Amino acid sequence: MSRLVVVSNRVTLPQKSGDAPAGGLAVALQAALEERGGIWMGWSGKSSGAKEPAPLAMQTHGNITYALTDLTKTDVEEYYHGFANRVLWPICHYRLDLAEYGRKEMAGYFRVNRFFAHRLAPLLREDDIIWVHDYHLIPLAAELRQMGLKNRIGFFLHIPWPPADVLFTMPVHEEIMKGLSHYDLVGFQTDHDLANFAGGLVREGIGEALEGGKLTSYGRTFKGGFYPIGIETAAFADYAKKAATNLIVRKAKQSVEGRDLIIGVDRLDYSKGITQRLDAFEHFVKSNPGHHNRVTYLQITPKSRSEVPEYEQMQRTVAEQAGRVNGAIGTVDWVPIRYINRSIGRPVLAGLYRLARIGLVTPLRDGMNLVAKEYVAAQDPENPGVLVLSRFAGAARELRGALLVNPYDIEGTANAIARGINMPLEERQERWGRMMEHLLEHDVTRWCNDFLRDLTAT
Numbered sequence: 001m002s003r004l005v006v007v008s009n010r011v012t013l014p015q016k017s018g019d020a021p022a023g024g025l026a027v028a029l030q031a032a033l034e035e036r037g038g039i040w041m042g043w044s045g046k047s048s049g050a051k052e053p054a055p056l057a058m059q060t061h062g063n064i065t066y067a068l069t070d071l072t073k074t075d076v077e078e079y080y081h082g083f084a085n086r087v088l089w090p091i092c093h094y095r096l097d098l099a100e101y102g103r104k105e106m107a108g109y110f111r112v113n114r115f116f117a118h119r120l121a122p123l124l125r126e127d128d129i130i131w132v133h134d135y136h137l138i139p140l141a142a143e144l145r146q147m148g149l150k151n152r153i154g155f156f157l158h159i160p161w162p163p164a165d166v167l168f169t170m171p172v173h174e175e176i177m178k179g180l181s182h183y184d185l186v187g188f189q190t191d192h193d194l195a196n197f198a199g200g201l202v203r204e205g206i207g208e209a210l211e212g213g214k215l216t217s218y219g220r221t222f223k224g225g226f227y228p229i230g231i232e233t234a235a236f237a238d239y240a241k242k243a244a245t246n247l248i249v250r251k252a253k254q255s256v257e258g259r260d261l262i263i264g265v266d267r268l269d270y271s272k273g274i275t276q277r278l279d280a281f282e283h284f285v286k287s288n289p290g291h292h293n294r295v296t297y298l299q300i301t302p303k304s305r306s307e308v309p310e311y312e313q314m315q316r317t318v319a320e321q322a323g324r325v326n327g328a329i330g331t332v333d334w335v336p337i338r339y340i341n342r343s344i345g346r347p348v349l350a351g352l353y354r355l356a357r358i359g360l361v362t363p364l365r366d367g368m369n370l371v372a373k374e375y376v377a378a379q380d381p382e383n384p385g386v387l388v389l390s391r392f393a394g395a396a397r398e399l400r401g402a403l404l405v406n407p408y409d410i411e412g413t414a415n416a417i418a419r420g421i422n423m424p425l426e427e428r429q430e431r432w433g434r435m436m437e438h439l440l441e442h443d444v445t446r447w448c449n450d451f452l453r454d455l456t457a458t
């Protein structure tokens with residue numbers, strides 16, 4: 001079996017005892033790396049200031065070597081905050097209005113990809129399989145090929161891929177499309193993302209879709225596929241069950257006694273539809289007087305990418321909105337919305353999901369949305385809650401037992417909340433059972449194995 005080399009912007013180092021367990025993606029990648037032996041390379045998350053970054057920091061644990069690089073302050077600004085998170089992220093989430101193009105940032109993005117390639121190349125062996133993750137590193141394969149590398153290289157995009165009319169508003173879309181053609185396998189989250197990608201190639205006359213999922217463009221033939229990422233379903237269900245004894249979860253349970261709990265968990269990101277969701281909750285309460293003082297909506301929202309102006313602005317918008325809605329509909333003995341701006345460890349999160357009658361997951365656009373899957377996995381089979389899910393999350397392609405909503409339709413989402421709260425046990429169990437069966441079969445280990453099997457076969 002060939003050695004595996006994973007490259008991603010963020011790297012999850014092995015957990016120290018006492019740390020909260022890593023997310024499913026990290027667990028699955030670490031397992032694949034451990035089995036084959038391998039390297040996981042990425043950004044350390046640190047800046048070297050104006051100085052040239054020090055050589056790669058290497059640490060080996062078992063069969064895995066972690067190779068981390070710092071980036072200069074300018075690199076972080078141009079590559080990560082600038083192009084990745086102010087151009088590619090909004091464009092891929094259909095937010096043309098928020099994309100801020102700048103030649104400097106574009107150049108920084110390609111420069112950092114070249115820098116990654118030059119740091120990675122000396123570590124590689126001829127028969128290594130390389131698996132690159134996400135939008136930060138699209139041009140990496142092209143850079144490696146330029147250096148003469150012939151290895152199998154796969155790419156997985158964790159976020160959506162938009163239709164041609166959206167993508168082509170981005171000045172360097174050709175370079176980005178060309179970058180993907182240097183991989184042997186390009187994986188997306190859903191069939192829709194893959195169709196958008198292949199459709200864009202064909203429509204613009206820069207490529208063709210061949211038999212067997214093969215694509216050809218810019219003189220290269222490669223495979224395209226969709227691989228919906230899963231979670232560590234069985235382990236997550238286990239955390240949720242065990243969390244009943246956790247002090248924080250017990251306190252939360254006591255504090256909502258006699259009320260139905262609705263839960264939302266999202267990074268503070270405009271793609272997650274948090275403001276529309278707060279509007280929908282307000283509408284639900286106003287149009288269902290019988291539920292006054294009978295529901296609590298817990299929104300857990302850790303800060304994210306705060307250096308990017310749109311995110312910084314959102315912190316204020318959401319906090320103000322939560323305060324305004326509480327002011328408008330709350331009473332002396334009822335605070336309808338609890339808004340938390342901190343990250344909660346996954347075992348506690350699992351327990352909170354299990355307490356909630358409704359999991360409210362309403363992104364305006366999302367690659368997958370693991371929270372939706374975790375909410376389902378955490379439920380008590382005897383008394384499961386209801387998932388209210390945006391049709392624009394990748395997860396909606398799989399979780400057909402959810403109440404699917406259009407998050408832009410505030411009244412529609414409010415109606416789905418009401419329907420979920422009033423849903424009879426039998427229907428809840430039937431819907432949950434279908435989703436859980438799917439999640440157990442399509443867990444994150446299967447996702448990892450499917451991708452690597454197809455990459456190996458290219």
Ligand SMILES: O=P(O)(O)OC[C@H]1O[C@H](O[C@H]2O[C@H](CO)[C@@H](O)[C@H](O)[C@H]2O)[C@H](O)[C@@H](O)[C@@H]1O
Pocket residue numbers: 010025134158159229304305366367368369370
């Ligand atoms: O690294 P950050 O800038 O702090 O952002 C966190 C991660 O956000 C994105 O997550 C995506 O991947 C999930 C797993 O496949 C998927 O469920 C979700 O829909 C996506 O938004 C991003 O793609 C990651 O690279 C970031 O690390």
Ligand SMILES: O=c1ccn([C@@H]2O[C@H](COP(=O)(O)OP(=O)(O)O)[C@@H](O)[C@H]2O)c(=O)[nH]1
Pocket residue numbers: 023024265266267300301302342343344345346349368369370371372374
């Ligand atoms: O306070 C929090 C909020 C979120 N998460 C985790 O962060 C991930 C979010 O993934 P998702 O795909 O939903 O969205 P992303 O943030 O990757 O866009 C999930 O595994 C959550 O359990 C967490 O551990 N603590």
